[in-house]
Amino acid sequence: MKIDILTLFPNMFDGVLQSSILKKAQENHVFSYQTHDFRTYADNKHNKVDDYPYGGGAGMVLMPQPIFAAVASIQQSTEKSPRVILMCPQGERFTQKKAEELAEEEHIIFICGHYEGYDERIREHLVTDEISIGDFVLTGGELGAMVVIDSVVRLLPEGLGNEISAKEDSFSTGLLEHPHYTRPAEFKGYEVPEVLRSGHHGKIEEWRKKESLRRTFLRRPDLLESYVLSKEERAWLEEIKQEEKNQ
Incomplete structure (x- = not known):
């Protein structure tokens, strides 16, 4: 990608994209990235990229020309039209499903804004997606883009070095992930569940699966509204409800 x-x-971006899993993914040619200071694409003497909004109001608005020019320059070197993503608090809320969708792309362009907002013509005529990482406002789109990139790259083949890890993540199955334990089996009197030490893979x-369902029911019951329970899972859920009620 x-x-x-x-x-x-x-x-x-250097500190995040040149560290840990993302650094290894680049070394293994899973993905590559390049940053572009779109100020250098401005066609005015002072490389100005923002201006006052028509009609008045607080703040400055990013001008369309530098961003259109930057995207056009990038597209000259690619045959297939890339996905152009605008990081914006007004955008679609980012989810694991969206990450899985973007992981199928060969080329993605992220636009990270600052100031009061973007000239609307950028939204209407340049981008393919608008994404928000949550219902809050940041000083710029850079941190949001880093979050999306990290989430997408780890889903690419060999992005994590273990494809099963990504498939079992919270939200990938529709439920939250089950609890994890490691050695020692006993720590400060707290023990690892016996079933995990049994060696019985079926159990x-x-x-x-049951603990994944329990964690979802207790922490994010809203996820169960769109999750199709199997017959076995429905039985487990009733057991979980009874167990939690009796505690």
Whole structure:
């Protein structure tokens, strides 16, 4: 996957994209990225990228020309039209499902804005997606883009080095992930559940599925509204409800 990032602060991305799993993914040619300071695409003497909004109001608005020019320059070097994502608090809320969708793309361009907002013509005539990482406002789109990139890259083949890890993540199955334990078996009097130490793979798998369902029911019951329960899971859910009631 190829990722291009339009930003006024290119150096912000180095610490995140050059570390840990993302660094290894680049070394293994899972993805590549390039940052572009779209200020350099401005066609005015002072490389100005923002201006006052028509009609008045607080703040400055990003002008269309530098961003259109930057995207056009990037597209010249690619045959297939890339996905162009605008990071914006007004956008679609980012989900695991969206990450899985974007992981199928070959080329993605991220536009990271600042100031009061974007000239509306950028939204209407340039981007394919508008994404928000939550119902809050950041000083710019860079942190949001990093979150989306991390979430997408880990889903790419060999992105994690273990494809099963991504498939079993919270939200990937529609439920929250089950609890995890590691050695020692006993720590400060707290023990690892006996079933996990039994070596019985069938029982372990059943325990994990049931605990995944329990965690979802207790922490994110809203997810169960769109999740289709199997007959076995419906029975487990009734057991869980009774167990929690009796505690």
